Amino acid sequence: xxxxxxxxxxxxxxxxxxxxxxxxxxxxxxxxxxxxxxxxxxxxxxxxxxxxxxxxxxxxxxxxxxxxxxxxxxxxxxxxxxxxxxxxxxxxxxxxxxxxxxxxxxxxxxxxxxxxxxxxxxxxxxxxxxxxxxxxxxxxxxxxxxxxxxxxxxxxxxxxxxxxxxxxxxxxxxxxxxxxxxxxxxxxxxxxxxxxxxxxxxxxxxxxxxxxxxxxxxxxxxxxxxxxxxxxxxxxxxxxxxxxxxxxxxxxxxxxxxxxxxxxxxxxxxxxxxxxxxxxxxxxxxxxxxxxxxxxxxxxxxxxxxxxxxxxxxxxxxxxxxxxxxxxxxxxxxxxxxxxxxxxxxxxxxxxxxxxxxxxxxxxxxxxxxxxxxxxxxxxxxxxxxxxxxxxxxxxxxxxxxxxxxxxxxxxxxxxxxxxxxxxxxxxxxxxxxxxxxxxxxxxxxxxxxxxxxxxxxxxxxxxxxxxxxxxxxxxxxx
Amino acid sequence: xxxxxxxxxxxxxxxxxxxxxxxxxxxxxxxxxxxxxxxxxxxxxxxxxxxxxxxxxxxxxxxxxxxxxxxxxxxxxxxxxxxxxxxxxxxxxxxxx
Numbered sequence: 032x033x034x035x036x037x038x039x040x041x042x043x044x045x046x047x048x049x050x051x052x053x054x055x056x057x058x059x060x061x062x063x064x065x066x067x068x069x070x071x072x073x074x075x076x077x078x079x080x081x082x083x084x085x086x087x088x089x090x091x092x093x094x095x096x097x098x099x100x101x102x103x104x105x106x107x108x109x110x111x112x113x114x115x116x117x118x119x120x121x122x123x124x125x126x127x128x129x130x131x132x133x134x135x136x137x138x139x140x141x142x143x144x145x146x147x148x149x150x151x152x153x154x155x156x157x158x159x160x161x162x163x164x165x166x167x168x169x170x171x172x173x174x175x176x177x178x179x180x181x182x183x184x185x186x187x188x189x190x191x192x193x194x195x196x197x198x199x200x201x202x203x204x205x206x207x208x209x210x211x212x213x214x215x216x217x218x219x220x221x222x223x224x225x226x227x228x229x230x231x232x233x234x235x236x237x238x239x240x241x242x243x244x245x246x247x248x249x250x251x252x253x254x255x256x257x258x259x260x261x262x263x264x265x266x267x268x269x270x271x272x273x274x275x276x277x278x279x280x281x282x283x284x285x286x287x288x289x290x291x292x293x294x295x296x297x298x299x300x301x302x303x304x305x306x307x308x309x310x311x312x313x314x315x316x317x318x319x320x321x322x323x324x325x326x327x328x329x330x331x332x333x334x335x336x337x338x339x340x341x342x343x344x345x346x347x348x349x350x351x352x353x354x355x356x357x358x359x360x361x362x363x364x365x366x367x368x369x370x371x372x373x374x375x376x377x378x379x380x381x382x383x384x385x386x387x388x389x390x391x392x393x394x395x396x397x398x399x400x401x402x403x404x405x406x407x408x409x410x411x412x413x414x415x416x417x418x419x420x421x422x423x424x425x426x427x428x429x430x431x432x433x434x435x436x437x438x439x440x441x442x443x444x445x446x447x448x449x450x451x452x453x454x455x456x457x458x459x460x461x462x463x464x465x466x467x468x469x470x471x472x473x474x475x476x477x478x479x480x481x482x483x484x485x486x487x488x489x490x491x492x493x494x495x496x497x498x499x500x501x502x503x504x505x506x507x508x509x510x
Numbered sequence: 511x512x513x514x515x516x517x518x519x520x521x522x523x524x525x526x527x528x529x530x531x532x533x534x535x536x537x538x539x540x541x542x543x544x545x546x547x548x549x550x551x552x553x554x555x556x557x558x559x560x561x562x563x564x565x566x567x568x569x570x571x572x573x574x575x576x577x578x579x580x581x582x583x584x585x586x587x588x589x590x591x592x593x594x595x596x597x598x599x600x601x602x603x604x605x606x607x
Contacts, residue, residue: 064597065584065598066598067584086575162604162605170598172597173599309571
């Protein structure tokens with residue numbers, strides 16, 4: 032089979048976090064009773080006219096600036112015509128020939144790969160349809176109709192499913208940093224369609240592409256692309272042609288099915304939206320929005336590496352969420368040892384958040400408190416296993432490390448006299464193991480250390496206990 | 511451009527309407543004249559004219575503050591729909607998308 036190069040482009044829709052809809056004052060709240068957030072504008076009743084939400088415009092400009100786009104001082108809304116029960120007006124207001132933002136880019140794979148962004152434009156969401164098994168009707172909820180979206184269209188720069196997922200993850204991180212979209216893929220706040228084609232290695236002409244829709248997780252993006260690449264490669268390998276189809280991904284079955292062929296392709300008949308005038312963006316708006324953009328993940332990552340001396344991997348994990356990065360930084364500032372804090376945040380803290388399915392704002396241990404706990408370990412007050420127990424206690428109660436250590440009597444035993452007594456009693460209690468150790472079974476040292484830890488209820492200084500044990504064992508070798 | 515039978519069928523499909531044979535013939539003649547008129551307009555030299563997307567080209571769209579407002583009562587809306595059930599608009603089963 033000839034080897035192919037994969038060409039992928041993504042169209043990502045992000046729901047903007049505004050209080051009201053794109054063109055009317057209806058609430059955008061998620062999860063309300065069906066058809067309770069609708070009005071003549073979003074229902075497309077005769078005579079109703081759209082008025083643009085300034086917050087949505089600002090959000091789109093923000094995204095444009097954050098991804099290096101040129102923001103058009105003058106852009107135009109367009110009508111995209113289609114008939115479907117999720118769209119009461121029978122057209123979606125979008126932007127076509129003159130989008131708000133264009134020619135941007137972002138980086139993935141640790142800055143190695145640049146992916147161009149063709150455009151970022153404003154549009155409105157459609158309603159939600161519910162289909163019930165065995166029912167010959169569908170049910171339409173129009174609450175989502177008119178919720179503001181940005182569509183982010185990438186250049187066909189992506190070369191692998193993995194890269195596509197990384198790009199998507201990066202977009203999610205950025206919209207969350209900018210606080211313009213919650214990035215919740217399960218609830219559909221961030222959705223993705225992919226375009227994919229193959230071409231013979233070395234060719235500079237694009238092959239026929241197919242589009243796969245309905246990808247609502249990073250895993251789905253990756254799996255659907257792998258599936259489609261394999262399908263196309265098989266067809267091309269058999270000397271057959273690719274049809275320009277639109278496919279629908281079924282994440283349960285792990286396969287895609289043809290939704291419509293080229294002949295059935297939509298003819299959207301775009302034309303300038305007659306109900307809206309051109310969208311003029313004053314320079315002052317661009318400047319104001321620019322000042323509202325926080326330090327972005329790439330810049331933060333660089334700073335964590337160069338100023339705080341973190342390994343790139345740590346910096347990448349920590350900066351993937353603005354909130355986690357903020358938590359880490361506050362803790363590191365308290366403690367003054369960034370790497371120690373990074374280990375705790377990437378390990379215990381992230382695990383705790385995952386286990387309890389909470390986000391950092393609901394996490395009970397404050398940066399100051401975590402710093403104090405790590406300081407206890409560093410000063411030798413408690414050992415690491417104990418510290419992890421104390422951590423779990425703190426995460427449940429929000430109490431101070433110092434109080435928990437005191438109340439539970441967890442202070443590490445480093446005093447050699449006290450440890451020595453325990454060591455002697457352990458050796459006396461396990462004469463067989465001692466004999467085997469002395470006969471060359473070195474591994475039994477671990478067992479004996481374990482017994483010392485058990486005797487001291489985990490409080491013994493592990494290194495000191497080990498040293499004392501070795502010393503005592505050597506003495507017995509002589510006798 | 512000639513508005514032939516195929517174009518008319520395509521337009522019918524796009525507009526979700528069904529025409530009779532007579533209507534097709536009549537519309538094809540009428541649309542032909544309209545398109546012919548537009549073609550005539552295209553003969554005008556527009557080299558130095560920038561494209562117009564709105565008739566009031568000097569004006570620009572007004573922006574609205576992001577403040578939610580109460581919309582319509584659900585019962586009132588659904589009472590105007592051809593079919594509704596349990597707070598939803600009810601439509602013939604659709605499976606696409």
